Amino acid sequence: MSEKKPTRSELKRQAIIDAAKQAFQELGVQGTSMDELAARAQVSKRTVYNHFASKEALVMFLIGELWQQATQSSGCDYHPGSDLHAQLCALLELEIKTICNPQYIELNRMAFDYFFHQPEALRQEMEKYKAHETGVQRWIKAAVADGRLKPLDPEIASGQIHNLIKGSCFWPQMLQLSGPPSPTEQVALAERTAGIFLSHYQA
Amino acid sequence: MSEKKPTRSELKRQAIIDAAKQAFQELGVQGTSMDELAARAQVSKRTVYNHFASKEALVMFLIGELWQQATQSSGCDYHPGSDLHAQLCALLELEIKTICNPQYIELNRMAFDYFFHQPEALRQEMEKYKAHETGVQRWIKAAVADGRLKPLDPEIASGQIHNLIKGSCFWPQMLQLSGPPSPTEQVALAERTAGIFLSHYQA
DNA sequence: AATAAACTGCACTGCATAGTTTACTTGGTG
DNA sequence: CACCAAGTAAACTATGCAGTGCAGTTTATT
Numbered sequence: 001m002s003e004k005k006p007t008r009s010e011l012k013r014q015a016i017i018d019a020a021k022q023a024f025q026e027l028g029v030q031g032t033s034m035d036e037l038a039a040r041a042q043v044s045k046r047t048v049y050n051h052f053a054s055k056e057a058l059v060m061f062l063i064g065e066l067w068q069q070a071t072q073s074s075g076c077d078y079h080p081g082s083d084l085h086a087q088l089c090a091l092l093e094l095e096i097k098t099i100c101n102p103q104y105i106e107l108n109r110m111a112f113d114y115f116f117h118q119p120e121a122l123r124q125e126m127e128k129y130k131a132h133e134t135g136v137q138r139w140i141k142a143a144v145a146d147g148r149l150k151p152l153d154p155e156i157a158s159g160q161i162h163n164l165i166k167g168s169c170f171w172p173q174m175l176q177l178s179g180p181p182s183p184t185e186q187v188a189l190a191e192r193t194a195g196i197f198l199s200h201y202q203a
Numbered sequence: 204m205s206e207k208k209p210t211r212s213e214l215k216r217q218a219i220i221d222a223a224k225q226a227f228q229e230l231g232v233q234g235t236s237m238d239e240l241a242a243r244a245q246v247s248k249r250t251v252y253n254h255f256a257s258k259e260a261l262v263m264f265l266i267g268e269l270w271q272q273a274t275q276s277s278g279c280d281y282h283p284g285s286d287l288h289a290q291l292c293a294l295l296e297l298e299i300k301t302i303c304n305p306q307y308i309e310l311n312r313m314a315f316d317y318f319f320h321q322p323e324a325l326r327q328e329m330e331k332y333k334a335h336e337t338g339v340q341r342w343i344k345a346a347v348a349d350g351r352l353k354p355l356d357p358e359i360a361s362g363q364i365h366n367l368i369k370g371s372c373f374w375p376q377m378l379q380l381s382g383p384p385s386p387t388e389q390v391a392l393a394e395r396t397a398g399i400f401l402s403h404y405q406a
Numbered sequence: 407a408a409t410a411a412a413c414t415g416c417a418c419t420g421c422a423t424a425g426t427t428t429a430c431t432t433g434g435t436g
Numbered sequence: 437c438a439c440c441a442a443g444t445a446a447a448c449t450a451t452g453c454a455g456t457g458c459a460g461t462t463t464a465t466t
Contacts (some may be wrong), residue, residue, distance in 0.1 A: 008433070009442065028320045032232055035422055036457045049425070083286065113319060116233045120378035160399065162366060167366025171374070176322035177329065196363065199403035210411060212461065236453055247414045252455070 013051050015041040020058055025106040029059055029113050059114050066107040067129060070098075075135030078142030084149075084202060085194055092190035100180040107155060107171045112174065136161050149201045151153055157201060164193045216254050218244040223261055228309040230261055232316050262317050269310040269333060271302075278338030281345030287352075287405060294342055295393035299368060303383040308376045315377065338384055339364050352404045360404060367396045 019041035023032040034055060038045040074092050100102060115122040124179040137158040143149045167190055172178040181189065209217070219403040222244035226235040241248040279294050301307060318325040320339060346352045371392050375381040383406040386391065 006444095012443075031320060033246040035423080035424080043425095046426085046445085047443055050442080055424070116316060116319075116378075119233060122378060123380060156395070156403060159371065160395075163365050164371025167370055168362065175319075175325060177326060192359070192363075195398060200399040210412095215413075216426075237455080238453080247416095249415080249456090250413055258454070 005201055007169075008018070011072065012041075012043055012047055014056075015043055016048055017062070020062060021110075024059070024113075026112045029110060057124060060108070061065075061178070062107065063125070066104075066111055067125065069107075070104065071129065075139065078146070079117045079139075080146055084143065085198055088194040088198065089187075089190045091112065091136060092165065092193055093111070093186060096169060096181075096186045096190055099165070099170050100186065102166065102180065105180075107175060123191045127141070134158075148203050150203050152201055157197075161193060161197055164196070212244065215244075215246055215250055217358065218246055219251055219254055219261075220265070222246075223265060224313070227262070227313045227316070229267070231294065232258075232313060236290075262313070265310065266314045266317065266328070269314055270328065272310075274332065281342045281349070283349050287346065288401055291342070291397040291401065292390075292393045294339060295364070295368065295396055296389060298338060299372060299384075299389045299393055302368070302373050303376070303389065305320050305383065308373075308383075312377060351406050357405055360400075364396060364400055367399070368392065 014039070019037055021033075022039050023037055027036070031081060034048060037046050041048070042127075048058075050059065075094060076087070115125070137154050140149065140152070140154045140157055144152065144154070152176055169181055169186075173180060219240070222240055223235075226240050226243050229235075230239070237248055237251060240264060241251050244251070251261075255264065278297060279290070318328070323404070340357050342353065343355070343357045343360055349356065372384055372389075376383060
């Protein structure tokens with residue numbers, strides 16, 4: 001019902017986008033020529049340029065998609081009645097699962113690659129992003145307000161949690177030093193992160 | 204006395220190395236042409252190639268220097284008598300100071316840049332490096348053996364510490380999202396890292 | 407001064423890539 | 437069916453870079 005007719009043009013466009021994601025992730029942005037890209041998309045190079053004015057425009061489009069997708073992740077809300085540890089674990093497992101989605105890693109690698117030598121542009125993008133790193137933060141604030149965590153700086157505290165998680169499963173994947181952790185490992189990571197956090201901050 | 208006569212050749216070589224460090228860090232490895240490099244070193248391009256067989260050889264040489272330098276950092280030893288928190292803080296401050304050395308960051312950025320699309324080569328280099336991430340680890344093992352920390356997996360525990368530290372002051376610098384933290388901030392980071400760690404693990 | 411080793415400048419090869427032009431084909435809609 | 441927006445292939449421009457060859461110059465050593 002909702003999906004009626006992808007135009008021929010739209011099909012081509014999507015093919016370009018898919019091929020770009022795949023190629024950029026596999027060979028890097030620099031390492032992928034527009035000829036290679038067109039070949040992968042099974043599309044004439046001219047068609048690529050009909051859809052995207054330049055390689056840079058393509059990259060920026062993909063990165064835009066990434067941010068958008070990344071910022072619509074929902075978290076669980078704080079629940080006054082139930083066990084803190086269990087709640088936090090559930091929340092962290094969600095965040096970990098998001099991070100471990102191969103798509104997420106691949107696009108982040110691409111963005112990373114692109115922005116590594118453009119710190120100014122990166123900083124600007126991060127501004128937009130900043131508003132939304134708040135899943136864990138909201139939970140922490142709520143728990144503090146409820147008197148079940150010691151008074152703390154929510155920015156720092158949620159930063160600590162994110163550092164613990166990212167150090168274990170984001171950066172290693174980013175550098176392709178390891179693949180995504182198994183569900184078991186994901187749970188273990190959530191458990192020990194919640195553990196160390198609550199040891200310090202629980203009221 | 205110890206330094207007598209740097210040959211003309213050695214002077215040139217050093218100029219090349221210095222220029223390479225600077226240029227690679229400023230423009231990226233890819234972004235630096237051998238012509239640009241030679242110009243910066245005030246040396247003929249031919250001379251560059253007389254000292255280094257290829258661009259890649261130059262990069263690998265610089266990275267080798269980096270690992271070497273990074274792995275000769277010493278830590279403080281565990282001291283049975285004195286306060287755990289104070290000891291750990293001192294140790295962490297040292298690590299933080301090492302990480303915040305601009306030279307260290309710059310070379311890491313270069314290595315990063317180079318290895319980002321060579322995960323296999325990176326894994327190999329990491330093998331060598333692995334043996335030496337042990338400053339904190341040794342301390343933890345000693346403290347556990349002394350019965351002043353709960354039983355724990357030293358690998359995981361030291362990993363947690365490093366993740367907390369790196370997340371705050373390594374990665375942001377790596378991405379040039381922030382400059383090196385002030386000494387005050389460095390101390391604060393060491394304090395709160397030691398704090399959260401000991402809350403969980405102190406016997 | 408003679409000699410060898412290192413440095414220099416510069417032209418040149420070879421290759422890869424971003425982006426454009428052109429002349430031609432195709433597929434869907436009225 | 438006739439039309440046209442969109443796609444296509446391939447050649448083409450323009451640029452940039454790694455690495456080489458070579459003829460001549462500088463430096464240090466004997």
